[in-house]
Amino acid sequence: MTTRNTTPQPVHPAREHARSELTRGPFDLLVIGGGILGTSVAWQATQAGLRVAMVDAGDFAGATSSASSKLVHGGLRYLQTGNVRLVAENHRERRALSSDVAPHLVNPMPFLVPVYKGGPHGAAKTAAGVFLYSALSAFGDGLGRVVSPERARRLAPGLRTADLKTVATYHDHQMNDSRVAIMTVRAAVEAGAVALNHAPVVGLRTTHGRVCGADLRDTVTGAEFGVNAQLVLNATGPWVDHLRRMEDPAAAPSVRMSKGAHVVLKTDQPWRAALTIPLDTHRVSFAIPWEGHLLLGTTDEEYTRDPADVGVLQRDIDQILGEAGTAISDDVLDPAQIRYAFAGLRVLPAGGGSTSAAKRETVVTRGRGGMLSIAGGKWTTYRHIGRLVLDRLRKERSVPLSEDMAPPLRTVPLPGLGQPEAVAHRLLADRQPPARLDPLVARHLASHYGNVALDIAELVRADPALGERVHPDGPDIWAQVVYAREHEWAVTVDDVLRRRTTVTVRGLDTGEVRDRTAALLEPLAR
Numbered sequence: 085m086t087t088r089n090t091t092p093q094p095v096h097p098a099r100e101h102a103r104s105e106l107t108r109g110p111f112d113l114l115v116i117g118g119g120i121l122g123t124s125v126a127w128q129a130t131q132a133g134l135r136v137a138m139v140d141a142g143d144f145a146g147a148t149s150s151a152s153s154k155l156v157h158g159g160l161r162y163l164q165t166g167n168v169r170l171v172a173e174n175h176r177e178r179r180a181l182s183s184d185v186a187p188h189l190v191n192p193m194p195f196l197v198p199v200y201k202g203g204p205h206g207a208a209k210t211a212a213g214v215f216l217y218s219a220l221s222a223f224g225d226g227l228g229r230v231v232s233p234e235r236a237r238r239l240a241p242g243l244r245t246a247d248l249k250t251v252a253t254y255h256d257h258q259m260n261d262s263r264v265a266i267m268t269v270r271a272a273v274e275a276g277a278v279a280l281n282h283a284p285v286v287g288l289r290t291t292h293g294r295v296c297g298a299d300l301r302d303t304v305t306g307a308e309f310g311v312n313a314q315l316v317l318n319a320t321g322p323w324v325d326h327l328r329r330m331e332d333p334a335a336a337p338s339v340r341m342s343k344g345a346h347v348v349l350k351t352d353q354p355w356r357a358a359l360t361i362p363l364d365t366h367r368v369s370f371a372i373p374w375e376g377h378l379l380l381g382t383t384d385e386e387y388t389r390d391p392a393d394v395g396v397l398q399r400d401i402d403q404i405l406g407e408a409g410t411a412i413s414d415d416v417l418d419p420a421q422i423r424y425a426f427a428g429l430r431v432l433p434a435g436g437g438s439t440s441a442a443k444r445e446t447v448v449t450r451g452r453g454g455m456l457s458i459a460g461g462k463w464t465t466y467r468h469i470g471r472l473v474l475d476r477l478r479k480e481r482s483v484p485l486s487e488d489m490a491p492p493l494r495t496v497p498l499p500g501l502g503q504p505e506a507v508a509h510r511l512l513a514d515r516q517p518p519a520r521l522d523p524l525v526a527r528h529l530a531s532h533y534g535n536v537a538l539d540i541a542e543l544v545r546a547d548p549a550l551g552e553r554v555h556p557d558g559p560d561i562w563a564q565v566v567y568a569r570e571h572e573w574a575v576t577v578d579d580v581l582r583r584r585t586t587v588t589v590r591g592l593d594t595g596e597v598r599d600r601t602a603a604l605l606e607p608l609a610r
């Protein structure tokens with residue numbers, strides 16, 4: 085297909101360059117989908133020496149991958165099913181992410197497990213569980229143990245103490261999933277991949293019945309163009325079967341979906357620990373201090389409608405608050421304090437039974453046209469899933485990937501590597517206007533960008549107005565908006581306010597904020 089532009093207009097040079105590069109195929113691998121799986125495969129494959137292209141119909145991590153519980157964890161609940169090996173493997177990857185790959189983005193967090201009279205698990209079983217959980221991580225985060233209700237309430241001020249028998253503790257990690265996703269895209273691009281968001285597939289290209297690329301539309305300009313590749317990987321998450329039916333209209337469903345909703349709640353007192361609240365033998369609910377708020381969730385119910393229509397309903401909010409209420413005081417769970425709510429879709433293997441009991445495993449299929457489809461996974465093991473795909477490609481000899489091009493999984497750091505405390509200190513060291521930053525802003529930039537925060541500070545130095553806060557109640561500044569536009573593929577207001585910054589999740593994306601953000605994004609169309 086020849087490139088044509090249905091609504092001619094100039095576009096940001098970097099975006100135009102990426103689109104031009106995409107037409108200069110063929111690539112070894114075209115990854116369709118820029119969520120957890122797509123970004124991981126693109127990063128791993130580029131490290132292995134392949135020429136890789138990655139496209140997404142919307143924004144990178146624009147759907148489920150930015151709607152997680154923000155956890156990097158071993159999976160305490162998996163001990164209930166006896167899957168000790170899985171927990172140990174998750175722990176190893178969690179430790180790698182937090183110590184070598186992304187210590188600037190993955191942060192330690194103590195967790196409390198309250199045990200109530202009449203609850204699904206007893207005190208002895210819970211205590212043994214957190215001890216084993218700690219042992220499986222080689223006690224790298226300390227010893228899982230039991231603490232007094234008084235100590236627990238100091239860490240989690242809203243903890244309900246009525247009928248509370250004991251509280252067990254363990255440690256996991258949390259992250260800002262959107263920031264990890266963007267840094268992974270950046271890592272892939274710096275390694276040689278070509279990436280473009282807001283470019284949906286309008287058709288698959290075939291030669292002699294084999295899928296050999298895709299036709300796409302740039303929704304920013306309306307331009308249509310094609311990408312040729314030796315192999316096409318379908319990593320579109322909830323849309324995986326939709327793309328499979330483009331290849332084969334008779335393709336049977338390979339996955340089913342479960343909706344997970346969360347709410348973000350403002351609290352009067354800061355929490356220093358998260359709660360893992362057992363609901364039954366399969367499910368838990370979380371209450372996690374996050375971005376100065378409390379993140380509650382999640383739901384787990386089968387979803388059969390259009391993935392594009394997923395959203396938070398009032399019954400989701402009622403369920404989340406009700407389940408949290410088994411361990412959190414009513415005065416904390418005031419619906420008027422909800423600042424934001426979001427929902428994502430877990431992609432699970434097709435089959436029967438409840439979604440909460442379904443295995444969280446990756447589904448890999450190959451269609452009759454040779455397109456490889458992959459779905460299902462979680463942030464904790466996203467690097468390993470990328471390697472799983474490469475191992476399969478090598479085994480099938482689908483792409484020119486030799487053994488010496490694919491060493492064992494390495495702990496290659498994401499861009500921005502640097503301890504947040506040290507970066508914040510550097511940001512605060514220059515106390516002269518216009519480079520001087522508020523300490524809260526400096527700590528925020530350091531913990532969300534690592535040493536890339538120094539580049540944002542340079543924008544403030546060049547234009548002091550960019551050092552102003554986007555909203556007086558939050559730590560994000562306007563320089564982040566400009567940086568997102570110039571270096572992080574941000575196109576829309578939501579790209580910036582929800583996924584590049586924390587403005588939306590704090591409930592601060594007012595009409596005035598959105599208008600000014602849109603104005604700063606206008607250079608994209610100059």
